[in-house]
Amino acid sequence: KAIAESHRWNVTPNPGLLEEVNNLVEWPTAFNGGFDEKYLAIPEEVLITSMRDHQRFFFVRDQAGKLLPNFISVRNGNEEFIENVVRGNEKVLTARLEDAAFFYEEDQKHDINYYVDRLKKVSFHDKIGSMYEKMQRVNSIAKVIGNTLILNQTELDDIDRATMIYKFDLVTGMVGEFSELQGVMGEKYA
Secondary structure (H helix, E strand, O other): OHHHHHHOOEOOOOHHHHHHHHHHOOOEEEEEEEOOHHHHHOOHHHHHHHHHHHHOOEEEEOOOOOEEEEEEEEEEOOOOOHHHHHHHHHHHHHHHHHHHHHHHHHHOOOOHHHHHHHHHHOEEEOOOEEHHHHHHHHHHHHHHHHHHOOOOHHHHHHHHHHHHHOOHHHHOHHHHHOHHHOOHHHHHHO
C-alpha cells in the first residue's frame, strides 16, 4: 500500500495472491520494479497473467485505470541488496514477456481459418473425433436452438460463426505457452 501510494498507483486487491505470497515468506519486504513499455502492446491479460500467475507480482494501474509497466512484489528477507532482487525479478519478467511478445506476433501471422484447420488434428476423444468435429456438432446443436428461439438472421449468423471458431486458440502458440489464456486469446485474435 505504501509503494502504491508513493507512486500514485492503483493496485486491485487480489486476496488469493495476497494469501499465497503471505504464506511464501517469513520476512516480507515489498519492492517495486518495472518493464519496458513496448510490452504494453501485448494484450493486458497476457501481461497480468505473466505478473500475477507466473511471478506472483501485483500489477499496477494509473489513476485512470490504465495498466502500467510496473509491478509490486514481496521478497522474503530484509531490504539488504534489494536492488539486486529488483533487477533479478525484472530480468525474469522480461524473459516471460519476450516469450509472450514472440507468440503474440507469430500467432498473428496466420488467420483464424488456419488454426481451425489445425483443430482437425487435435483429438477431443478417441471414440468421437477431433476438436474440429466437436465444433461442427456444437454448430448443429446451436442452429437448432437458435431456430427454436426464433432468432433473427444476424443472430443466427453470429452463432454460426462463433461455434465454428470458438476453440481455434487451442492451437496458437500463446495458449500453448499460457494455457490459462484459452478463450481470452481467441477473443483477442478474433
